[in-house]
Amino acid sequence: MPRGERPLDVGDSPLLKFAADLRSLRDRAGGCSYRQLGARAHYSATTLSDAAGGRRLPTLAVTLAYVRACEGDVAEWEDRWHQVAAEVLPTAEPSPDEGHPPYAGLAAYGTEDAEWFFGRDHLLDDLEQRITHRRFVAVFGASGAGKSSLLRAGLVPRLKGRVVVTTPSEQGEPDLAADLLIVDQFEEVFTLWQDVDQRAAYIDALLTAGCKVVLGVRADFYGHCAQHPALVEALTDGQLLLGPMGPEELRQVIMQPAVKASCTVETALVSRLVADATGQPGVLPLVSHALLETWRRRRGTTLTLAGYEAAGGIQHAIAQTAERTYTSLEKQQRALARQVFLRLTALGDGTEDTKRRLPRTELDHDVDVDVVLDRLAHARLLTLDRDSVEIAHEALIRSWPRLKSWLAEDRDGLRTMRRLTEAAATWDSLGRDPDALYRGTRLDSAVEWTQRNGVRTSAQERDFLAESLKARDRERQLAHRRTRRLRQLVALLAVLLMLTGTAVVLAIKAQNESAAGWRSSAAWYVANQAQALRGSDPTLADQLAIAAYELNPTRQLRDGVLSAHAAGEEDSVSRSSFLSGQGLIPDGLPRPNARVPVGVNDTYRPLGERTEPDSVVTSTAVNGLEQAFSTTLEGRVARVWDVTDAINPTVVHTFDFPVVRIALDPAGGRTLTTVSEHGQIALWDWSGQDRPAKRSVLSGHPRPVSGIGYSQDGQVLVTYDDAGMLRLWDVSDMARPRPIGATLKTGREVTAVALSPDNHTLAAGFAGGLVRMWDLATEWAPEEAWSHKAHPETIRALGFRQDGLALATVGKDDKVSLWDVSDRAAPVERGRINWSTDGVHGVAFGDTPTRVVTSKSNGTTRSWEFDFDTAVTAMCAAVEVHISREEWQQYVEAVGALQYSRPCA
Structure with a gap:
């Protein structure tokens, strides 16, 4: 140890631990003297010695110079510096007398902030002309x-007459009596409103205003806007695309508010901010927040580069503020804060996660809740008004690692929470109508979710579940009483039979009806018991599901047994996992263009480790040679990965333009089809994967192409x-x-x-759950053979069986169905299995005519068995402990059902 340096107690503080680790880094680099280290780092030996002394936190520039001189990981130490800075540097909390800040932080500029809004004059001129x-x-x-700042702080002050600014989430109909109506955050029409009719009525009101x-x-x-033809027509030549700011616009955003506040900005800070932000999409709230935090750390009236770095810069300022505010809360308050942020986020389905406006009534009236909301609003992470709460800007969702990890932990659970919240609000708005309560599987799923660690429900939701x-x-109880009454009726009829022979026919008929009603009630009771035990004792649940079917062998209870069997299946992964679930030949049409439905966390993460950064997966494709490929998009560059081995993917080619869809011909994989960002479809010779050659371009779609797929022989391509x-x-x-054809x-x-194996039938699934089939025998006059709402929600995947006589459909409603389509005009549903279909984008048939296989975007597959006897045999083979007499009495004989008889004997 060099003279004059005292050993540090690394347990004293984060600062001392940071300094000790810097010293360890120097030791691992050879233990050179600070004079030698200074020659490498271009800083004095004294400065570098102070950096490792632990008396104060060195600047970021000195820290990184020290790390480079010791050949350390610069990115790792930069993140480390920001973490320590958030703990040891003085916070810059707003003071009561600080006046109006020149920057808005995460919040959008409102009409009252017009004097502080700069940098968009050119766009405002263009918008005003339009x-x-x-x-x-x-x-x-x-x-x-x-967008919001441009419309509210830029456009409104320029206009004369009555201007009304609203959002779809605001209560009531839009004010159509204004001279100009500005509807900000129009995407809420799609993220917050599930009712298609309500959405259409709102859009029609705007179009006819x-x-x-x-x-x-x-x-x-x-x-989403393109789904409404009238809206598309109204927006023709009326669209303004707001791109990233250029360097000069950014300088105005940085400099002009400071000048107006009688402050100056260091030239080094301006250069750094412009370099950090130029060309970056969605960066303005990050810039504004970093500037606000830098202003609070100003030196006199000067905004400095050192203050910017202490605030965390563009990349870390929001996360640093959010993390500091969150960790300052007490333990119980932190749990409340987590629930608040989860409720304030709307999960994306093919789009990024977005913020949602939360009615204040959705949160309990509690002192801790009020404290949490006040602290978060004080840090400008939330905005509050009289009746609602919302995240200040969606940049917080993208930039705060803790919130991103919360959203990634249990997305299915968050969807359960959102459905419960909406159902409870609907029930309350209908005067707590009993008909709006949860029943069956929905109730079981909601109750199971509330029992997980860390889950907190609102008072309204608790009341809703309790009443359910x-x-x-x-x-x-009513079913039990009904059963007893039916038995009493049977007994009475039996007595009457002894008194008069003329009542025989009536007694037999009544007995049959009562027995049928009793068996139906008893069977459904046992089936509900099986469902309730599914999470805690799946083997017992399987036996009860079989017993329920034996009591009353209906189609619904048969499907219940198949669903119970599916619940016991596990997702599998192997080198060919992408293939079997893609509808690969010979079992059906591939879905290589399916998008991964995960939203902001929609990143390609192979099951093994990788050193490349995570990238957005835009499509997955398979060919007939047991090979699978995926594309990722990073800026304007698209990479094609060989993911045949889902554990160890490799890059095989890089396109220098954005590719959003690919498909490979299943016959030999020689032809690659790509869809560019602007919807251009191109065919490539894929024989040499590292150097594909473009052969032709397809044209004929007036709108952007959203899907492509091949027939099993690779001769026909379907585009939509x-x-x-x-x-x-x-x-x-x-x-x-x-x-081909019309x-x-x-x-x-x-x-x-999906195309049938003979290419004579085309099946298509739609967002509303509709499935349609066309007869393509006459190319130029295709005839619709069948149209049916197969599922209540979006169709995720379709696939024909090899013989063309069966069709499998997968819905977003967590159901997989098997259809007999031997009569194309009148298909018959042969079974419907209920289990999670989240992430499924491909479906095929397995090694038997009744086994369906689905593929997920993460490279896993799952089997669904539709043959009842096969499913029961498999379930019974897994039974190690048969249902006991006591369990039979508890769950079956409780309703007077069958005498003790083991279902899997």
Whole structure:
């Protein structure tokens, strides 16, 4: 140890631990003197010695120079510095007398902040001109591009007349009597409203309004807007795309508010901010928050680079503020804060997670809740008004690691919470109508979720579940009483039979009816008991499900047994896991273009470790050679990964333009089809994967293409766009593709397609759960053979069996169905299995005609057995402990059902 340096007690503080680790880093680098280290780092030996002394935190620049000189991991130490800075540097809490801050932080600039809004004059001129010549205009931009600030603080002060600013989440109908109506955060129409009719009525009201209308829409909801033809027509030539700010605009954003507040900004800080932010989408709230925190750490009237670094910079300022505020809360308050943030976030389905406005009534009236909301609002992480709460900006969702990890932990549980919240609110709004209570599987799932660690429900939700459980108990008691009455009736009829022979026929009929009613009630009671035991004792639950079917062998109880068998199956992963679930030939049409439905956490994370950064998966494709490929998009560059081995994926080619869809011909995998960001479809010779050669381009879709897929022989390509237009192409000669038959205009959002093995039948699934089939025998006159709402929610995947006589459908409603389509005009459902289908994007048939296989975007597959006898045999083979006589009496004989008889004897 060099003279003059005292040993540090690393347990004293984060600062001393940081200094001790810097000293250890120097030791591992050879233990050179500070004079030698200073020659490498271009700092004096004294400065570097002080950095490792532990008396104060060195600047970020000195720390990184020290680390580079010791050949350490610069990125790791930069993150480490920010963590320590958040703990040891003085916080910059707002003071009561600080005056109006020149920067808005995470919050959007409102009309009252117009004097502080700079940098968008050119765009405002363009927007004002568009409004002058058009009645309907939309401003599209990424989250964080500054749409709300542009409309509220930029546009409104420029206009004359009565201007009304609203959002879809605000209560009531939009004010259509204004001269100009601005609808900000228009994407809430799609994220908050599940009722399609309510959504359509709102859009129609805007389209027919007697005033001019300006919409502010997040760019990733452009495709959602295209689902409404009248809205598409109204927005033709009326769209303004808000992109990232250029260097000069950023300088205005940085400098002008400071000048107005009589402050100066260091030139080094301006250069650093412009370099950090130029060309970055959605960066404006990060810049504004970093500037606000830097202003609070100003030196006199000067905003400094040192203050910017202490605040955490663009990348860390929001996370640093959020983490500091969260950790300052007491333990119970931190748990409340977690629930508040989870409730304030709407999970994306194919889009990023978004913020949602939370009615204040959804949170309990509690002192700790009020304290948490006040602290979070004081840090400008939340905005509060009289009746609602919301996250200040969606940048917090993207930038705070703790919140991202909360959202990733249990997305299914969060969806259960959201459905429970909505159901409880509906029940309360209907005067607590008993008919709106939960029953069956929904009730069981909600109760199971509330019993997990860390879950906190609101008073309204607790009341809703309590009433639902009471209603279930009442229904069971009524069923028991009904059964007893039926038995008494049977006994009475038996007595009457002894008194008169003329009552024989009536007695037999009544006995049969009562027995049937009793068996039905008893069977459903046993089935409900099986469902309740599914999580705690699956083997006993399986035996009870079989017993319920033996009591009353109906189709619904048969499906219950199949669902119980499916619940015991496990997702599997192997080198070919992507293949069997893709509808790969010979079992059905591949779905290589399925999007991974995970939202902001929609990142490609192979099951093994990898050193490449996580990237957004845009598509997955398979061929007939047992190979699977995925594409990722990083900026303007698209990579094609060989994911045949899901554990160890490798990059095989990089395109220098954005590729959002790929498909490979199943026959030999020689032809690759790509869809670019702007919807161009290209065919490539994929023989040399590292150097594919473009052979032709397909045109004919007026709207962006949202899906592609091949027939089993690789000769036919199916394409469909976001307006619901389906086209078929003969691609047997990749250099000369030609359209096949007439274009099918469905007018609906297509989510899945499948071609029969003989290419004579096309099946398509839609967002509303509809499935349609067309007879393609006559190319230029396809006839619709069948149209049916197969599922209550979006169709995730379709697949024909090899013989073309069966079709498997997968719905977003957590159900997989098997259809007999031997009569194309009148398909018959042969079974429906209920289990989670989250993430499924491909379906095929297994090694038997009744086994269906689904594939998930993470490379796993799951089997679904539709043959009843096979399922029961497998369930009984897994039984090690048969149902006991005591358990039989508790769950079966409790309703006077069968005498003790083991289902799997």
